[in-house]
Amino acid sequence: MSRRGQTSRGGSQGDIPLLSFRQITSKSSQAHAKNILEALKQKEIHLPNAINWDWLGKVGMEEELTPYLVKECNMGDSTIICDGWLQLFKIQELIFAELCWEFFATISFRGGSEYYSPNVISFSLGGELPQCSMAEFAWRIGIYDQSAMLNEDFETFLENCHKDLPEEVVASTWWNTIANRVYIPSSAQEGHIRSPIHRLIHRFIASTINIRKDDDKVPTLDIFYLWSIITPDVFLQPSLLYSQISCGWGC
Known part of the structure; x- marks a missing residue:
């Protein structure tokens, strides 16, 4: 486990069952994941210091930031609150190197604009092999609220976002x-x-x-x-x- 504001080197961590990728049945995919894993282990894991939102609030800067990080999108009869940037910048969870290696060694993004297709994103995490849509992934990591995803205009909203x-x-x-x-x-x-x-x-x-x-x-x-x-x-x-x-x- 790493704390924010620290840098650590990967390297050998012994025999970790999660990193054997036994849940991946394709031999070629398993070999590909192991190759990426070895490359990841040679990289430094640098974690930035956590953003002190309490301090930003006390000095009035959070209020100044809000118009940039929380926006409203009017979609005819409905309004979608876009606070994705704010939610993204507020993610400050503990980081476990082994889980990061497993995730980044196996994640696959098929691309395209099929926001609700159930298998656009796949990865291994905790020994499991979940698949999900872009919309669900955005909700799972906290970029967009589930209520926004369920809005019938959400897909149109995403299509109008700039890439x-x-x-x-x-x-x-x-x-x-x-x-x-x-x-x-x-x-x-x-x-x-x-x-x-x-x-x-x-x-x-x-x-x-x-x-x-x-x-x-x-x-x-x-x-x-x-x-x-x-x-x-x-x-x-x-x-x-x-x-x-x-x-x-x-x-």
Whole structure:
């Protein structure tokens, strides 16, 4: 088990039954999972410090963050509350290396836009091999509330969420609206962002979904996430996170 704010090295952990992947009946899939596992064990497990939401509330910054992290989407006769970013940034659970290795070595995301197809996402966890839809996975990890999923307009809502910057938005041009320097992906830094709230939002992005030790860098993917959060009426598309998760920490 690892605590937040610490870095640990993987390596040999002895004979752990969960990591033998006996529940995977396909020999080729089992061998593939074991290859990814060995690569994962060589990586550092770096966990960022937990976000202190109590402190943010006391100094009034949580109130300033709320309009960015909790948005309403009007869908005709119904309204969907999109608080996916807030829920994502508030995930602060204990991390068990063995379960992380098992999960990331086996997760598969089929892709596409079939949000309710029951076998789009599959993985091994605790020796089990569950399969689920994108919508269910989003609910299970707390990105969207189950009541939102059951809304008859939820699939339409997801289809209208952005998966990339729209054609009319150029990353370097948009960066100039929030920062003091010309955008160069290899050298752009969080400190160039003018607004303290926008800098804080970037720190959330860098230290959660894009876990990096050097949180100050602002690569192109960070620009998209920043734009998604800062821009009104733009909402979190879960499939983007699934694609990142299924990369298995870069393996």
